Amino acid sequence: MEEISKDSFVTLENLVTILKTSESTVRRDLDELENEHKLHRVHGGAELLHSLQEELTNQQKSIKNVQLKTDIAKKAASFIADGEVIFIDAGTTTELLLEELFQNDIKVVTNSIHHASKLVERGIDTLIIGGVVKTTTDASIGNVAVEQIRQLNFDKAFLGMNGVDDIFLTTPDLEEAVIKKTIIENAQKSYILADSSKIGHVSFAKVARIEAAEIITNHSDLTLMKKIKEKTRVFEV
Structure with a gap:
């Protein structure tokens, strides 16, 4: 302890x-x-057990389950095709996805200034969403960000999530929940990148029902995963 x-x-x-x-x-x-x-x-x-509203900073998250998150990111990258427009939201697992982007002529939209900088360095066509920057997660949030996302369409979206159970996708912050919900609504297909620590965890704000996205995870709890698989597609690494 x-x-x-x-x-x-x-x-x-x-x-x-x-x-x-x-x-x-x-x-x-x-x-x-x-x-x-x-x-x-x-x-x-x-x-440690977390409260519904507790959220680790990106720095704290970055030391957890790194190899598993890398495997999840590699799997996520395999779903991206040449020429697609994709959204990658802020987060440590989604950050690892940036290193796996080798497709031709893709455009990446992100609400993370950190992600945007890395993407530009790699010469990838990048559009950054504006708004108020949340310091703990490096994510643009608020009405400005929501309205910009609503004006766009994405072939695929890749999102991190604090909580994934057999009913809802959840996150501790209400404003960030609205951002994630809007991304999912404007993507033809959405993928949640969630290592085993997120499966079965419940956070304060509901983003969407589990059916709204497909899950990429390393989780192996057969009972819970069976319930989730009854409602949406799951890719296990």
Whole structure:
């Protein structure tokens, strides 16, 4: 619990090293702590329990599940065809998608100034959405951003999401929820890039029903994934 309090996340591998014990013992203890509602078990480790409104900064998110997020980003890139107009919203998993863009003649629309800078450096045709910049996620939000997105159409949209259960896609911030909802409404097809820590998690603001997008994830909880697969398409990495 001391280790997890430092970054809100701890890996199984680090605990094995620190505690000088077996992986099976650490797994058993983590399961026990989860049963006591002291933490939330995720693939490869555990994280602190979060309130509905709690949101980690991009810096905090960037150290979590990096390899899994990379695998998810690579899978997402495989759905992009030459000549398409795609939307990539702000986030650490969607940021990894930028490195996988090798298609010809694509146009990328984004509401992240960080994403836009990287895309321009790579010589990719880029349109940035304006608005008020939310410092924790680097996302343009507010009415200006919403109105700009409403004027556009996208072949595909790729979004991060804080919470994905078998009913709703959710995020902690009301304004960011409106942005994500508007993106989904204006895309022919939307994909949610969600590592295992997001599956089963519920945040404050509802973005859309689970049927509104397809899910790309590494999650392996058979019971929950079965419920989600009954309502939408899931791509597992």
